[in-house]
Amino acid sequence: MSDLSAFEERIGHTFANADLLTRALTHKSFSHExxxxxxxxxxxxxxxxxxxxxxxxxxxxxxxxxxxDEGALSKMKAxxxxxxxxxxxxxxYEMGEVILLGVGEEKTGGRKKESLLANLFEAxxxxxxxxxxxxxxxxxxxxxxxxxxxxxxxQDLLFHDYKTALQELAQGGGMPLPEYTVVEEVGPDHxxxxxxxxKIGKLSARGEGSSKKEAQQxxxxxxxxxxx
Numbered sequence: 179m180s181d182l183s184a185f186e187e188r189i190g191h192t193f194a195n196a197d198l199l200t201r202a203l204t205h206k207s208f209s210h211e212x213x214x215x216x217x218x219x220x221x222x223x224x225x226x227x228x229x230x231x232x233x234x235x236x237x238x239x240x241x242x243x244x245x246x247d248e249g250a251l252s253k254m255k256a257x258x259x260x261x262x263x264x265x266x267x268x269x270x271y272e273m274g275e276v277i278l279l280g281v282g283e284e285k286t287g288g289r290k291k292e293s294l295l296a297n298l299f300e301a302x303x304x305x306x307x308x309x310x311x312x313x314x315x316x317x318x319x320x321x322x323x324x325x326x327x328x329x330x331x332x333q334d335l336l337f338h339d340y341k342t343a344l345q346e347l348a349q350g351g352g353m354p355l356p357e358y359t360v361v362e363e364v365g366p367d368h369x370x371x372x373x374x375x376x377k378i379g380k381l382s383a384r385g386e387g388s389s390k391k392e393a394q395q396x397x398x399x400x401x402x403x404x405x406x
Contacts, residue, residue: 188271190321191306191314202305203273205294207280220301227300228259230307234319235259242327258326264296266389267322272367273298325388329396340398344378347405353379356401358394376401 182199186192193199201218209219235258239251246254257263268274274289277298288294307315344356361384362373373386374393383404385396 182276185272185276189302189306189318191310191318193305193309195309198305198309200278202301203276203298204278205280205283205288205298207283207288208278211280220298220304223301223304224297225304226307227302227304230312230315231259231300231303231319234312234316235323238320238323238327243330254330258323261292261296262391263326264299265292266391268295268299268302270322270370270388271299271302273302326392329387329392340395340402344376344398344401347402348378356398358397360390360393378405381405 182196182203183192186199202220202223204217204219206219206221209217232255235255236251239254239258243251243254274295277289277294279288283294303315303318306318341356347353348355356376356378358374358376360372361375364371364373369388371386371388372390372393373384374390374397375382375384376394376397378401381401381404383397383401385393385398385400387393387396
């Protein structure tokens with residue numbers, strides 16, 4: 179593989195065992211097309227990464243929201259580890275740019291497929307865990323999800339989808355549907371902050387986050403506050 183030092187810098191972990199990184203970045207389509215055979219792919223890493231991620235996210239939520247019940251914590255966890263959320267993290271670290279794909283998968287846009295990127299992020303967590311232990315994996319997960327966890331409203335026991343709530347408010351009040359616009363992007367690609375503005379009738383509000391989705395949710399939340 180080409181030099182991956184820039185990628186290691188992006189994720190904040192330098193591998194002692196480079197083979198673990200290579201395997202995490204090897205999709206099964208590449209492995210199946212390898213002429214000499216014996217190329218290991220990352221599917222079992224996805225399984226391990228999913229377990230490590232679930233444990234760490236659960237631990238973080240338990241520590242941050244000690245007063246919430248199991249139902250609220252479970253909804254928060256499900257939101258954070260959803261496929262769309264994990265794919266966004268993979269894009270944040272530009273993982274799709276360095277994954278090894280087979281020719282067919284490459285031609286069908288594999289580098290941008292949400293499910294593939296979500297699985298890739300889980301595989302990378304496993305690789306970091308196997309290389310540096312639970313502390314190294316935890317550090318990666320904290321860096322990736324810290325802003326998302328901070329954005330959660332502890333008083334919102336149902337953990338609302340603010341975009342849906344704002345849309346329901348608009349429909350119930352006979353207003354046009356909310357329109358979201360990215361008005362600013364700040365920082366390098368691997369650590370970017372998005373500013374999104376939402377407009378609903380004469381009402382407008384802004385929000386920011388490490389992904390467009392997070393910024394939209396914050397903007398919707400702020401709009402709901404203004405509409406009270």
